[in-house]
Amino acid sequence: MSTAAPEAVAGARTGLAGALVVPATIFVAIGLLGPIAILFRYSLNQFIPGQFMVDGLTIENYVKFFTDSYYLNVLLRTVRVAVICTVACLIMGFPLAYVLARMQSRFKNLLIMLVVLPLFVGNAVRAAGWMTAFGSKGALNASLMGLGLIDHPIEIMFTENAVLIGIVAVNLPFMVLTLQSVIEGIPRNVEEAAFSLGAGPAAMFRRVLWPLALPGILAGTILTFILAMNAYATPVLLGGPKFQMMGPLVYGQFAQQNNWPFGGAISFILMTATIVLTVAAHLIVQRRYR
Amino acid sequence: MARLSIEHLRKSYGDLTVVDDVTIDIADGEFLVLLGPSGCGKTTTLRMVAGFVPPSSGKLSIGERNVTALPPWKRNCGLVFQSYALFPHMTVAENVAFGLEMRKVAQAERSMRVAEALRLVQLTGFDGRYPRQLSGGQQQRVALARALAMEPDVLLLDEPLSNLDAKLRQEVRVEIRDLQRKLGLTTIMVTHDQEEALTMADRLVVMEKGQVRQIGTQRELYEKPADRFVAGFIGRSAFLDGEIAGNGRFRTKGGLDIACAAATGMGSATLALRPERIAVGGEAQGCPNHYEAKVEHASYLGALLDIHVSLSEHDRMLLQIPNRAGVAEPKPGETITIGWAQDAGLVYPREA
Numbered sequence: 001m002s003t004a005a006p007e008a009v010a011g012a013r014t015g016l017a018g019a020l021v022v023p024a025t026i027f028v029a030i031g032l033l034g035p036i037a038i039l040f041r042y043s044l045n046q047f048i049p050g051q052f053m054v055d056g057l058t059i060e061n062y063v064k065f066f067t068d069s070y071y072l073n074v075l076l077r078t079v080r081v082a083v084i085c086t087v088a089c090l091i092m093g094f095p096l097a098y099v100l101a102r103m104q105s106r107f108k109n110l111l112i113m114l115v116v117l118p119l120f121v122g123n124a125v126r127a128a129g130w131m132t133a134f135g136s137k138g139a140l141n142a143s144l145m146g147l148g149l150i151d152h153p154i155e156i157m158f159t160e161n162a163v164l165i166g167i168v169a170v171n172l173p174f175m176v177l178t179l180q181s182v183i184e185g186i187p188r189n190v191e192e193a194a195f196s197l198g199a200g201p202a203a204m205f206r207r208v209l210w211p212l213a214l215p216g217i218l219a220g221t222i223l224t225f226i227l228a229m230n231a232y233a234t235p236v237l238l239g240g241p242k243f244q245m246m247g248p249l250v251y252g253q254f255a256q257q258n259n260w261p262f263g264g265a266i267s268f269i270l271m272t273a274t275i276v277l278t279v280a281a282h283l284i285v286q287r288r289y290r
Numbered sequence: 291m292a293r294l295s296i297e298h299l300r301k302s303y304g305d306l307t308v309v310d311d312v313t314i315d316i317a318d319g320e321f322l323v324l325l326g327p328s329g330c331g332k333t334t335t336l337r338m339v340a341g342f343v344p345p346s347s348g349k350l351s352i353g354e355r356n357v358t359a360l361p362p363w364k365r366n367c368g369l370v371f372q373s374y375a376l377f378p379h380m381t382v383a384e385n386v387a388f389g390l391e392m393r394k395v396a397q398a399e400r401s402m403r404v405a406e407a408l409r410l411v412q413l414t415g416f417d418g419r420y421p422r423q424l425s426g427g428q429q430q431r432v433a434l435a436r437a438l439a440m441e442p443d444v445l446l447l448d449e450p451l452s453n454l455d456a457k458l459r460q461e462v463r464v465e466i467r468d469l470q471r472k473l474g475l476t477t478i479m480v481t482h483d484q485e486e487a488l489t490m491a492d493r494l495v496v497m498e499k500g501q502v503r504q505i506g507t508q509r510e511l512y513e514k515p516a517d518r519f520v521a522g523f524i525g526r527s528a529f530l531d532g533e534i535a536g537n538g539r540f541r542t543k544g545g546l547d548i549a550c551a552a553a554t555g556m557g558s559a560t561l562a563l564r565p566e567r568i569a570v571g572g573e574a575q576g577c578p579n580h581y582e583a584k585v586e587h588a589s590y591l592g593a594l595l596d597i598h599v600s601l602s603e604h605d606r607m608l609l610q611i612p613n614r615a616g617v618a619e620p621k622p623g624e625t626i627t628i629g630w631a632q633d634a635g636l637v638y639p640r641e642a
Contacts, residue, residue, distance in 0.1 A: 189375040192342055193433075195362040196369040197440060198392035207388070211379050 036271075043264030053260050061265035071249075071266075075273065078246040081160065081235075082228035085167045089175040089224045090217065092168075097179035098209075102188065115176050118169055126166070127237035131157060158240030166234040171224040178223060182216025183209075218285060222278050229274045246270040292353030292443045293318045294339070294476055299348035301334055301500075308334050310500040312348070316444075319474040321467070323487040326497035327523070332480045333448060335497070339478065340446055341365045352443045363392070368437030372449040374429045376421040382408070382432050383417035389440030407439035410469060427458045434466065438473070445470070447479035451486060463490055484524065496520050518638040521562040528568070528607035530561040531640065540637060544602030549578045551633045558640040565596075567634045568609040570626055577629030583607075585626060588619040595619045599628065 046056040065071045100111060121129075133139050136153035144150045156162055186209065194204040210217075232247035239245070250270065253263030294316040301309040309331040316322045324332035337343040339350060341362035350358045357365050368389075377385050386407050390400045408414050411431035421429055430450065437445060450466070451459045467490050470477050481487050487494055488508050496503045496511065496519075503523075504516040515521035518529070532542035533556075540553040540561050550561060574580045583599035586606070595613055597620060600606045609628060611617065620626055 187373065187375060189371045189373060190377060192340075192362070193369065193371065193375040193377070193436075194388070195342070196340055196365075196367055196446075197389035197436065198363050198366070199388070200361075200363050203392060208377060212377075 039264045039267055041264075042260050043262075043268055045261040045264075047259045047261045052258060061262045062269070064262065065265060065269055074244045074246060074249055075269065077160075077244070078229060078270070079273065079277065081164060081167065081231075081245065082225050084164055085171060085228040086221050086225045088164070088168050089171050090221055093172055093175035093179055093220065094213075094217075097176045098183055100176070101180045101183035112177070112180070116173050119173055123166075123170070123233035123237060126169070127233075130162070130166070130238065134162070157238065158243065160239070160243065162238040163231075163235050163243060163245075166238040167228050167231050170231075170234065171227050174223050174227065175220040178220035179213065179216045182213055182219070186212045214285065218282060221281065225278060225281075226274055229270065229277075246273075292355075292476060293320075294444050294478070295349075295351045296335070296339065297349040297351075299335065299338060299350065300346045301331075301338060301343060302346050308500050309338070309345075312497075312500075312502050314495055314502065314505060316476055316478065318476055321470055321475075321477045321479070321490060321492045323491035323494045324478060324480045324497060325484065325487040325494050325523075326482065326503075328482060330497040331500035332495075332497050336446055336448055336478060336480045339444070340367050340369050366440070366443045368440060368442030368445045370430075370433045370437050370445070370447045370450045372452055374421075374433040374453075376429055376432055376436070378421050380420075381417065382413065382419050382421070382424070385421070385432055386436045386439045389436065393440065403439050407435040410438060411435045411465075426454055427462060430454060430462060431465075434469075438469075438475075443476065445475045445477040447477065449481055450479070452481070452483065459486070466490070488524075494524075496523060498523075515562070515636065518560055518562060521636065521638070526565055526608065526610075527562040528565055528609065530563070530605050530607060531558075532561065533558045534637065538632075540635070542602070542605045544604035546581065546601055546605055548635070549632045550635045550637060552635055552637045554637075560638050560640055561635045562638065563607065563630060563635045565608045565610040566594075568607075568628055568630045570597075570609065570611050570628055574627045574629030578632045580627055580629030582625055583628045585620045585622055585624045587622055590619055597626075599626070 042053065043061055044057050044059070046054040046058055046060070048054050065075075096115070100108065100115070103111070105111075118126075131138065134156040135141070136155070136157070138157075140156075141150075141153035145153065190208060190212070191204055194208045199207065230247050231245060232251065235243055235245040236248050246266065247270070250263055250266045253259045253266060257263075296312055296314045296316075299309055299312040300307065312331070312335055314322070324335060326332050334343055338345050341357070341360060341364075345358065348358070349356065352365065352367075377388065380388070383401075383404050386404045387400050390403060395403070404417070405414070408416065411434050413428060413431055413435065416424070416428070416432075421432065424432065430453075434450075447466070451462055454462060463486060469475075479487075479490065491508065493505060493507055494511055495505045498519050504511060504520045506514075511520060511524045515524060515527075521527045522529070530540075530542045530546075530548075532540055532544075532546075534553045535541040535547070536553075536556075538549060538551060538553055540548045540550040540559070542548065542561070548561065553559070553561075568574075569577060581601050583601050585597060585599055587598040589596040590613075593613055594610050595617070597609050597611065598606065599609065
């Protein structure tokens with residue numbers, strides 16, 4: 001059997017396949033796993049003001065996080081923002097991805113570029129643009145007040161809504177591109193077969209398109225969810241100083257408070273929450289649709 | 291089951307007309323084949339009947355129902371695709387049950403009809419398999435069962451056999467035809483495969499450039515092709531260009547004077563001759579039209595010999611003779627006598 005079977009990867013028998021994964025593995029090991037391990041060790045250390053970090057083996061940093069309602073609220077807010085953004089990306093991204101996937105125009109590639117366009121603009125640039133457009137003295141409020149439609153400027157900047165909109169704007173392209181490539185792999189005539197068998201558009205979507213697109217939906221939601229959970233620049237720039245999410249909180253502990261053990265603990269709580277929620281969603285979806 | 295009528299159906303995209311004034315009446319239980327070269331509009335016509343392409347103008351009725359403006363899911367047309375288009379995430383039974391489920395057929399009746407449909411296509415016992423676990427021929431039969439289970443008014447087949455290998459194609463061809471007869475299904479099939487069309491159809495529609503060139507039985511199309519295109523498309527024909535030289539006379543470009551019953555009227559025209567109607571040697575001497583011809587090329591095809599000859603500088607033609615014992619194929623450059631009867635040819639006005 002084994003002699004007749006084709007190689008799953010070119011060069012599998014010569015050990016070349018092993019060599020192919022080496023560069024990425026080394027990079028991930030040095031760049032990610034190592035620092036995470038060190039960070040985890042730090043999170044078990046003690047922080048004594050004035051002495052910086054003191055070697056120890058304690059869970060007090062974790063206890064501090066879970067017993068303080070301020071930190072719990074930050075976690076809750078982060079999860080809420082990430083879930084809302086992911087759902088919004090899915091709802092807005094699916095129709096767009098579907099149209100792009102089914103499009104046969106020669107402008108298709110151009111339109112895909114347009115979807116990616118928001119990513120060409122950095123977070124800082126976008127935030128600056130928004131301040132001029134949506135700030136209390138920005139173009140929108142100035143126009144509305146000039147027209148006499150409102151008396152006081154509408155608060156858009158430095159609210160949770162601003163952060164939500166900002167994260168959706170950044171994450172939407174990831175969702176659209178992921179869904180588009182999966183939907184493109186679903187033959188159009190499978191949809192037509194469903195129609196000819198008496199399924200209206202809603203039934204076709206529910207019974208055929210959605211289940212077949214599920215791998216893409218999972219990949220897209222996981223990607224946007226992780227990005228939203230860990231967002232840093234958008235909450236800082238659009239949320240303002242009073243709006244806290246987990247990403248900025250971690251950075252604050254390291255850079256401003258110099259409390260590395262607590263920062264490490266928050267990092268681990270954020271990472272664990274992201275992984276647990278992602279895996280849970282994955283399992284629920286798989287159980288329902290398979 | 292019901293009759294289907296297509297009236298003055300037209301589809302254009304901007305300046306491009308892909309289906310041009312197509313009118314076809316299909317009787318209840320009839321097997322009609324749309325045949326033509328690729329790009330002739332046959333598939334677009336089928337897709338308009340199915341409801342996937344909105345016609346630019348014209349009318350479609352199934353039975354007494356005007357379905358022109360109905361979406362596909364309200365037309366009750368069973369459709370079998372070239373690529374089968376099975377639902378990959380559903381089992382064979384779920385695929386076949388899909389149409390019934392959409393029609394809210396009760397569970398008990400649904401499973402009975404699924405079993406019946408699978409029995410018809412000889413796939414009893416495959417209920418729990420997934421499409422990826424089936425061969426191409428089996429997938430094709432699941433697609434057919436899925437279309438049949440919902441008891442469609444009209445069955446539409448879009449090149450259903452072209453993804454199967456040659457031997458399987460012959461078998462499935464007969465199976466589909468038997469099933470269609472047994473169930474009395476009004477059926478339209480689209481194909482570019484002439485042999486498939488000729489063996490399966492009750493009637494054929496030859497299309498070219500969006501237009502119907504001729505509708506008829508196999509015999510009508512072969513014996514009385516309506517125009518030069520049909521004469522060349524259904525079977526083979528030898529064409530001689532020239533002009534009508536009075537009643538019953540045809541003069542070729544190369545100056546040959548041919549007695550031809552079909553030559554009436556006047557003007558430049560083309561004479562079409564079926565290659566197997568042309569006699570060779572002693573047999574040819576007795577024909578009203580017989581000529582010395584130079585062999586250009588001969589091919590041995592087993593049961594037949596294909597011989598390309600030239601009668602003059604401008605007149606070349608193809609003939610076919612049966613491969614009887616003792617007949618050697620003529621060599622290039624050899625001169626042979628060929629001939630044909632007065633009523634053998636058909637004359638068409640020359641196309642611009």
